[in-house]
Amino acid sequence: MAVEPSVENVVGRVSEDAAREMLALLEEALKEAEALLGAARREAAEAVSKILEAKDRQAEAARRRILGNAEIAGRNLTLRLVEETANRAFDAALQKISKMDGTGTYEEGLRRVLEEGISALAVKDVLCSSNERDLRVLKKLAPEVGRQMKVKIEVDPTPIRSAGGVKVRSAEGTVVYDNTMEARLARSRPLLRRQVYELLVGRR
Numbered sequence: 001m002a003v004e005p006s007v008e009n010v011v012g013r014v015s016e017d018a019a020r021e022m023l024a025l026l027e028e029a030l031k032e033a034e035a036l037l038g039a040a041r042r043e044a045a046e047a048v049s050k051i052l053e054a055k056d057r058q059a060e061a062a063r064r065r066i067l068g069n070a071e072i073a074g075r076n077l078t079l080r081l082v083e084e085t086a087n088r089a090f091d092a093a094l095q096k097i098s099k100m101d102g103t104g105t106y107e108e109g110l111r112r113v114l115e116e117g118i119s120a121l122a123v124k125d126v127l128c129s130s131n132e133r134d135l136r137v138l139k140k141l142a143p144e145v146g147r148q149m150k151v152k153i154e155v156d157p158t159p160i161r162s163a164g165g166v167k168v169r170s171a172e173g174t175v176v177y178d179n180t181m182e183a184r185l186a187r188s189r190p191l192l193r194r195q196v197y198e199l200l201v202g203r204r
Contacts, residue, residue, distance in 0.1 A: 042091040117168030117179040125152045126172035132159040
């Protein structure tokens with residue numbers, strides 16, 4: 001009868017030791033599981049962050065591409081408007097000039113155009129050409145301008161195709177200064193383009 005309590009005690013101690021060992025193992029397994037879970041969470045967070053960063057980069061690249069394309073399209077549209085406006089201005093100016101009767105202020109303007117052409121050539125003998133309307137005015141102006149500028153001026157009787165103005169060349173024809181309205185407008189085209197461009201950009 002005395003053996004039974006000691007056996008029970010041994011069994012109890014063994015059971016308690018086994019339970020403690022099992023609890024220790026469970027605690028260790030739990031810690032490992034928590035560590036693995038934490039690592040998995042960190043890895044997942046890093047993966048999500050990289051995905052979001054990649055999407056942000058893609059979105060920024062797309063935004064820049066869209067803005068760049070819009071800027072190019074806007075610039076092309078502005079340049080096209082500038083060119084169209086300049087062309088309309090030139091056409092209107094040439095039409096207006098071609099309808100003038102060659103008297104009054106037009107005659108004074110033609111004198112300045114002739115003098116400018118002669119000065120540009122810097123020769124003593126010149127031959128001038130113009131359209132049919134301006135030929136009559138040139139024949140009238142040539143003697144007076146020639147005396148003032150000490151230059152011999154000959155007027156070519158064959159008219160040229162032009163809205164107005166004068167084409168001046170040296171007597172031997174080696175040097176030519178085109179001072180027709182078309183040529184003068186062409187020389188002023190860059191300035192007019194810039195003025196129109198600045199006007200369009202200023203309204204944006």
